[in-house]
Amino acid sequence: MGSVVCSLDAELGWGFHDLADPPAERVESGRRGWNVMLELLDEFDVPATWAVVGHLMLDSCDGTHADHPAPEGWFEREREEWADREDLRFGRELVEGILEADADHEFASHSFSHVLFGDAETDHELATAELERSTEIAADWGQRIDSFVYPRNDVGHRDVLAEYDVSAYRGQSPTRDGVRGVFDSTIRDRSMVVEPTVDEYGLVNVPASMFLFGFEGPARTVAESIWTDPMLELARRGIDQAARSDGVFHMWLHPNNLTSERDDRRMRAILSYLERRRSETDLTVETMADVAQRVRRSRGVDGASNSADTQAKATWN
Template sequence: MGSVVISLDAELGWGFHDLPEPPVERVESGRRGWRSMVELLEEFDVPATWAIVGHLMLDNCDATHADHPAPNGWFDRERTAWAERPDLRFGRDLVRDVLESDVEHEFASHSFSHVLFGRPETNRELAIAELERCRELADDWGQSIDSFIYPRNDVGHRDVLAEHGIGAYRGTSPTRDGVRGVFDSAIRDRSMLVTPIVDEYGLVNVPASMFLFGFEGTARVVAESIWEDPMVVLARRGIDEAARTDGLFHMWLHPNNLTHQRDDRRMRAILSHLERRRSATDLTVETMADVADRFRNPTSTSERATPSWS
């Protein structure tokens, strides 16, 4: 029986705060895209792994985080350009939307402040601090954290994840991203499926199959004018392949990728096809935690915490 996983890197402004010139359209689309994805996933009854930046669970902060061992200047934008933009720094309302959804989503971590775990400046102390702060906040919300998605897919400090009770992470794989990925898959007809593995720390690596917004700009406009959305074509192919086999197809995106209605249409087309295949076959939809649990113990079932917040 094949399965499909959808994971989301939910970050608002934190996904861009360290960049010299953050992409304005993406930054301003974070809330719009988040709500659109919650609604679409509810419409098609699709559970997903929501990897949420921990800072979004705060209702306020001093914007200095003096007790946090981040590099000098890491929180500068929060204190300066975004000092009057709580909508980019906090997201308790959006987190509630996920937890109160009619769909049983997985609550996962995307670090506390979008620290890049694979960079030299992210030492062990900082990695521990990022995870410990996320766990504290998750506890406040009555949530547990089973899965971790690395900011910008920059894998590092896997031992720290294991020590803090994380069971799964989204690892890298030969993905079908962008123009090269579209033509590579179309010409070579390569498999879209991935195989989870248990690493040396006992973590289950649930690799990505494809990023759903890697084919954008002029190339996308041209392709859609003479054909159809190439990312929808690839996603359908991956879903169909999973339905025919016992394999796993893992799609991922950021909520802020949904900047226009055409992006909503992309996701609607993908989820609609997933619904059709799921109703006609034994295809299932899982979260990353589900996959990790099934991979370790096929007879077990995953449990989710009940939301609890003030």
């Protein structure tokens, strides 16, 4: 029996604050896409793993973060250019939407301030500070962190995740994005189903299968004019492959990828297809925490998380 996992990197402005020239359209689409995805996931009853940047859950801050061992200038955009853009820095009502949703979403972490864990400048102290602050904020909301999604999929400091009792992380995809990914899947018939594994720290690596917005711009427009939406076609293939196997098809996106109604239609079509295949087969939908719990139990790993059964969605206040 295969399964499908959907994870979202929920970050608003924090996904771009360190970039010299952030993509304006995506920066401004974070809230829109977040609400659209909540509505669609509820409509099709798809529980997802929402990996939230912890800073979004704060009431306010002055942007100094004096006790945080971040590199010099890390919070500069928050203090200066975005000082009056609370809509990019905070998102309490959006996180409340996750916890109050009809779909049984998993609350997960995307770090505190979108630090790149695999970067050479990110030392153990900084990684620890990011996990510690995220864990503290989650606890204030009555939540715990069982799954972690690395900012920009830059995997590193897995030992720190283990120290903070994280059970799972989204590992790097064995497949390629964009045109190369379409070629591998459709021409080479390469499977997009992944096999979760337990690493040396006892963490369950739930690798990504497919970034749902890895084929954009003019190439997408041309492909849609002569064929179909390539990402929709690949998502259908991945869902079908999971339905025929015991593996996992793990699709992921950022809410800010939904910049227009065309992007909304892509996600509606994917989730509609998933709903149909789930009704026709034994295919299930899991969160990353569900996968970690199942894998660790099946392999007799101690300390299997039970948060998928006990996470209290209504105790965040």
